[in-house]
Amino acid sequence: MIVMKFGGTSVEDAKAIDRVASIVKGRLPQKPVVVVSAMARVTDTLLTMAKAAGAGERKAALKLCRSLQERHYNTASELLGTARFTEFHSELGTDFESLDELLRGISAVGEITPRTTDHVAAFGEMLSSKIVAAAFAARGLNGTHVDSRDVLVTDSAYMEAVPQYEETNAKLQERLQPLLDMGQVPVMGGFIGANRAGITTTIGRGGSDFSAAIFGAGLGADRIEIWTDVDGILTTDPRICPEARRIKVISFDEAAELAYFGAKVLHPATVLPAIQKNIPVYVLNSRNPTCEGTRITTRAPQGKNIFKAIAAKKRITIVDVAAPRMLLAHGFLRSIFEAFDRHKVSVDVVSTSEVSVSLTVDSNQAIPALAADLAKLADVKYEGRKAIVCLVGESLRNTPGIAALVFRELADKKIRMISQGASEINLTFVIEEDEVPDVIRRLHKTFFSELDPEVFA
Ligand code: ADP
Ligand code: ASP
Ligand code: MG
Numbered sequence: 001m002i003v004m005k006f007g008g009t010s011v012e013d014a015k016a017i018d019r020v021a022s023i024v025k026g027r028l029p030q031k032p033v034v035v036v037s038a039m040a041r042v043t044d045t046l047l048t049m050a051k052a053a054g055a056g057e058r059k060a061a062l063k064l065c066r067s068l069q070e071r072h073y074n075t076a077s078e079l080l081g082t083a084r085f086t087e088f089h090s091e092l093g094t095d096f097e098s099l100d101e102l103l104r105g106i107s108a109v110g111e112i113t114p115r116t117t118d119h120v121a122a123f124g125e126m127l128s129s130k131i132v133a134a135a136f137a138a139r140g141l142n143g144t145h146v147d148s149r150d151v152l153v154t155d156s157a158y159m160e161a162v163p164q165y166e167e168t169n170a171k172l173q174e175r176l177q178p179l180l181d182m183g184q185v186p187v188m189g190g191f192i193g194a195n196r197a198g199i200t201t202t203i204g205r206g207g208s209d210f211s212a213a214i215f216g217a218g219l220g221a222d223r224i225e226i227w228t229d230v231d232g233i234l235t236t237d238p239r240i241c242p243e244a245r246r247i248k249v250i251s252f253d254e255a256a257e258l259a260y261f262g263a264k265v266l267h268p269a270t271v272l273p274a275i276q277k278n279i280p281v282y283v284l285n286s287r288n289p290t291c292e293g294t295r296i297t298t299r300a301p302q303g304k305n306i307f308k309a310i311a312a313k314k315r316i317t318i319v320d321v322a323a324p325r326m327l328l329a330h331g332f333l334r335s336i337f338e339a340f341d342r343h344k345v346s347v348d349v350v351s352t353s354e355v356s357v358s359l360t361v362d363s364n365q366a367i368p369a370l371a372a373d374l375a376k377l378a379d380v381k382y383e384g385r386k387a388i389v390c391l392v393g394e395s396l397r398n399t400p401g402i403a404a405l406v407f408r409e410l411a412d413k414k415i416r417m418i419s420q421g422a423s424e425i426n427l428t429f430v431i432e433e434d435e436v437p438d439v440i441r442r443l444h445k446t447f448f449s450e451l452d453p454e455v456f457a
Pocket of ligand 3 (some may be wrong): 206
């Protein structure tokens with residue numbers, strides 16, 4: 001069997017869902033399990049309405065809810081035709097009634113917790129997966145909706161819940177295997193699950209890719225396909241650099257670094273379950289389904305280019321911790337990291353000197369509280385609006401003199417921190433956030449003007 005995951009833009013309207021149906025039809029002999037995201041931008045809207053309700057702005061929240069309802073009804077009616085839609089209408093109606101009620105409850109209390117946020121956010125994938133399953137059935141595809149919350153078991157860390165693999169795998173066998181054996185096409189929402197008490201959770205933004213990989217690994221899939229709106233993993237973000245080209249094949253390690261350092265095309269955790277089971281992952285374009293996309297495998301040819309791709313992660317803050325008297329005394333680093341741990345702030349890049357440590361963190365984390373805590377140990381400064389740029393490629397390991405090549409191109413830029421990752425396959429540095437487009441375009445021109453056809457398309 002295979003897992004096919006379709007992202008938000010791939011299910012954004014009736015036309016897109018119709019394309020999905022024909023793509024899946026072409027794969028029927030391979031026994032697909034289909035995983036879908038919420039329709040494009042729906043999760044953002046749901047989170048906005050949850051926040052509005054939490055701020056007591058009931059009217060605003062309900063108005064957004066109405067607009068979502070209309071969009072989902074229109075899409076379903078266009079896909080299903082009158083007779084089928086009449087039947088399906090009440091199912092969607094019940095969901096929107098629950099959402100409505102939920103929003104009224106939240107605004108009455110005037111407080112939004114991570115737990116209720118997940119309740120609201122889950123509607124996106126719940127609705128899209130039901131519509132896609134119904135659209136499949138209407139096209140003779142034997143689509144069966146399976147509620148992911150009955151299958152994906154997580155802990156209770158709402159909004160960033162951690163999958164519990166053993167229980168999830170058991171449920172996958174129990175719920176999905178029989179459907180596959182009967183020749184049905186299970187359709188599930190990504191991103192959502194439930195804890196052991198059955199309370200709805202979500203596994204983090206962009207998490208539908210991760211859901212697909214969890215399901216694929218749990219079911220022992222032959223391949224996992226991530227269908228999106230670009231031809232595959234490209235040499236850089238095409239929105240920044242339109243010259244970006246497709247990477248035909250990339251290793252799990254390289255893809256993981258890229259995803260972690262900001263290549264939005266893949267959720268950072270996606271490849272882990274696939275690596276463990278050695279299941280190849282493909283990134284494909286639902287608007288251009290005949291394109292071969294990108295294949296992610298354990299070992300990939302390196303080709304003649306040093307790098308495979310460039311990624312950038314914005315909204316980064318640098319935290320400088322200076323301890324003039326301690327000269328990085330024994331135990332100093334430990335106490336710094338303990339503070340980060342206490343505040344549950346994760347660190348991306350670290351550089352140390354005799355008297356100070358610089359660390360980068362995501363700007364949206366609890367930095368003021370952390371800084372106050374660190375100030376008990378040392379002098380602390382922090383500065384936002386930074387970005388991490390990351391060049392990735394396994395050839396980096398065996399090619400001397402690369403850093404000189406990279407930084408010669410950026411001689412006029414203020415480079416804040418440099419690190420050649422422990423994995424030896426990335427070269428990472430920190431710059432001002434507004435320099436990202438210029439830096440990426442320059443590096444892309446230098447390293448990707450001539451491409452080895454073995455690796456790039
Ligand atoms: P989906 O909704 O299908 O999950 P995403 O929006 O999460 O899609 O990811 C696809 C987007 O990722 C692309 O439209 C592209 O703009 C962006 N992107 C960033 N870096 C890359 C890259 N290196 N290769 C391809 N796409 C990238
Ligand atoms: N719908 C969720 C999000 O927008 C999950 C996903 O699309 O992967 O974050
Ligand atoms: Mg995505």
